[in-house]
Amino acid sequence: MTQPVQNPRARLGEHxxxxxxxxxxxxxxxxxxxxxxxxxxxxxxxGNVCGGRPHMKSGGTCQCPAPCHAWAAATTDTTAITSQPWAAAWRLAATVAYHPGGTGLTVVDLDNAEAVAWARRSLPTTRTVATTRGxxxxxxxxxxxxxxxxxGVDLKSRMAYARWIGPGTGTITDLPPVVRALAAKESSTVRPASHAIAVPALAEGGECRHRTPxxxxxxxxxxxQRIAEASCAVHATVYRTFLAxxxxxxxxxxxxxxxxxxLFTAAQAKGESPRHCTDAWTNARTRLGL
Known part of the structure; x- marks a missing residue:
């Protein structure tokens, strides 16, 4: 029996x-x-000329007239969601996402069966939502x-978005220290090496060609923005961006x-460790002979 084709408008209504x-x-x-x-x-x-900062309220919501800053654009304003230009974005949307940190939550994103098995051995039980792969x-x-x-494990909370798949099963429990410790291993205060920006002055001297800040x-x-938008090959993207x-x-x-x-903060937000940032920066300088 032929399966009925879902009306795209019905899908829009569902989202x-x-x-x-x-x-x-x-x-x-x-x-x-x-x-x-x-x-x-x-x-x-x-081009993210505002850096996502001048247009953000203290709550982290973008004040631009469109959902343009990913997690920072997430809103609870139902009037805005149904009005233009948000309405146009929903017509093109493939799915719904939310900002976990904006509602006081953390999502441990387990991307495969091995990661799920690790979580079941290592983490306290809480609400779970089945995804395509984990x-x-x-x-x-x-x-x-x-x-x-x-x-296979990402942590999505502040300054991140997660796909809404459904309410899941089980009771939400408090964020355990073991999850916080996972992030602590991969982050620290950003301290680029003191020589990281020791670059030669202009060979010919004179006014800097940048002229204005x-x-x-x-x-x-x-x-x-280039680093933040990387969806794969993050390490290579970070290196190429540092090089540029x-x-x-x-x-x-x-x-x-x-x-x-x-730049280091942007890279670490995508999962790069401080050591990887320093290595990428050093390799880029070496490549350019700086």
């Missing part, structure tokens, strides 16, 4: 109903494109997000510790 139901419960939601990717920048923030274990309590804390700021913002920044800005002496710290 929107789920988003509104979550928002009504205080869960910040956002639409995702196919491949679980967030929507791109709105016109006001094209499970989401949901705990009460927010924390720093981190990717690849062990094989805005030129460099835009370059750093674009680099942060250094090739453009590394010989004039304008890069500061604060700039490098921002």
């Amino acid at each position: 929107l109903r789920a988003a509104l139901a979550l928002a009504a419960r205080g869960v910040p939601v956002l639409p995702l494109r196919a491949g679980k990717r967030p929507f791109g920048n709105c016109a006001a923030c094209a 499970e989401h274990w949901i705990y009460r309590g927010a924390m720093q997000s981190a990717n690849a804390v062990r094989p 805005a030129y460099l700021e835009r370059g750093i913002c674009m680099a942060e 920044v250094l090739s453009k800005h590394g010989r004039c002496g304008c890069l500061t510790d604060a700039h490098v710290a921002r």
